[in-house]
Amino acid sequence: MSRRLGRWLAGPAIAVLALVASPAVPAQAAVDSMTVDMSTYGGTPTYRASGFIYGLAQNGSTPSASLQSQIKVKTMRAGGSQIGCPNGGYVNGGYTARWNFIKAYYARARGTGAHFSLLVSGMWGSDGVCTVPRWPGDSGNWTEYTAFINQLIADAKANGMTGSDVRWDLWNEPNIFFWGRTQSQYLEMVKRGTQMVRAAIPGAVIEGPSYAGVPTSGNAWWNTYLDYVKANNVVPNIMSWHDLPGDPATDSANLAGMLSSRGLSVAGESVNEYGAFGDEQQPGPSAWYIARLERCNCDGARANWGMVGQTPSLYDTMGWLVTANAGQPMGQWWVYQRYASQTGQRTKITAGSSHDGTVFQDSSARRSVSVLGAKAGGAQGAIDIRYANLPSWLVSGGSVNVLVERMPSTNAYVSAPTVVSSGRMTVSGNAVTVSVNWASAKDAYAITLTP
Incomplete structure (x- = not known):
């Protein structure tokens, strides 16, 4: 009998009944290990970790939609940042x-099966680059902000953007320079x-606070925010923050305690920016973040700090x-x-000290696919991946x-993963x-088991 899985966090590795050295490398002491218990599984793929912020041309035409569809992107997040700057x-x-940019991105999201997070702060003009002469509610005057939201709502309705595939992300990183006033004015x-938005669009999905950092019970900004949204009945549908760096599994557990203590x-949950450009936006850390997002059942979008005219640009490279x-x-x-190729049932994997992965098994396809990575600065050397309790359908003739397969770290074109061994x-x-x-x-690795 299979056992249903909700969340599982990293813990001590369990011993398997036998160890068989891989023919791919000489036997050596492992510096880290992961254990897959193939008797514990449940839950079909959602590909929730596949997403990015901006990353397409302003008209949504490039990179090709095929590149997006092949990785089953589920989140696109944007608000027109940097367009028209310094006065956009x-x-x-x-x-x-x-x-016009929003319409193009939404069309791309809808055509490729992703939901679209509408970054309202970018539409206002707060993007870290443009001049912001006024902020919503300056001097207690909310007339301009009210007109702005009404304009957004009217345009969203006119363009069919009223379903659950649109998330209203009211402000990006309000605890730093994207918001230029007090927290009370932000609230x-x-x-x-x-x-x-909720009055005009029944069922509208609100996402926030998209905090620049992780939720912790000792953070005064977070505590003030949670107390306020509860008291004023404006709790977002999707709670969001940024891991740059961070650990989605740990952060989600912290947030769960903060919500529970308030009866919320x-x-x-959405880590709607993860993986800082540089060491974290590499294959190994990318696979590690995917694993951590799967552990907390959190949606994710890769961060993007590009500038127009630079490499990489904000409007290029899909994060x-x-x-x-x-x-x-x-x-x-x-x-x-x-x-994106993983099918079947999500399978329990016990993480190592610096390595983690996402494992699925599919009895119909008679295949199990593991995608494995290490957090930035993780251990290097021999890494053991132990598969215990193999199902009978996966074993043939003993x-x-x-x-x-290896996914190499490089900023150049890679035509396919490198086959390390097959046998x-x-x-x-x-x-x-x-x-x-x-x-x-x-580097990241994929391991495929077949009979």
Whole structure:
């Protein structure tokens, strides 16, 4: 009998009944290990970790929709940032150009099966680059903000953007320079905006606070925010924050305690910026973040700090998954492609000290796919992946076929993952151990088991 799984967090590795050295590398002491218990599984794929902020041309045409569909992107997040700067956005009379951008991105999201997070702050003109002469509610005057939200609502209705595939993300990173006033003024803005959108669009999905940092019970900003949204009945449907860096599994657990202590609940959580550009936007850390997002059942969107005219640009590379300008897959794109290829049932994996992964098993396809990575700065060397309690449908003649693929860290085009090894391994005690020579923590690996 299978056992249903909700959340599971990393814990001590359990011992398998037998260890079989992989033919791919010489036997050596493992510096880290992960254990897959194939008798504990449940839950079908959602590909919730596949998403990015901005990352397409302003007209939504490039990179190709195929590159997005092949990795089953579920989240697109944008608000027209940097368009028309230094005087862009509604507050500078530049609303139309940014709304045309929103329409193009929403069409792309709808056509590729993603939901769209409408970044309202970007539409206002707060994007870290443009001049912001006024902020919502300055001097206690909310007339301009009310007109702005009414304009957004009217345009959303006119363009069919009233379903659950649109999330209203009222302000990006309000605890830093994207918001130029007090927290109390921000909270009043949240209340007014939330009430207006919900009144005009029944069932509208509100996302927030999109905090620049992680939720912790000792954070005064978070405590003030949660107390306010509860008291004013404007709790967002989706609670969001940024891991730059962070650990979604740990952060989600912290947030759960903060919500529970207030008697609050939300429909979901979104780490709507994760993986800082540089060391974290590499194949290994990308796979690690995917695993951590799967553990907390959190949606995710890769961060993007690009500037127009620079490489990478804000409007290119899908969050550094494909090459700049040419739009060709890099190593980290293949991590998401292998993630998108996972079918069947999510399977329990016990993380190592610095390595983690996402594992699915599909009895109909007679296949199990694991996507494995290390957090930035993780251990390098021999890494053991122990598969315990192999199902009978996966074993043939006392052995199982093991394909090990590497997704390399590079900023250049990668035509396909590198095959490290492919061959049969003897099953002993209903278990096998695959040992990978993980020479760089920036690389990721996929392991496919078939009969």
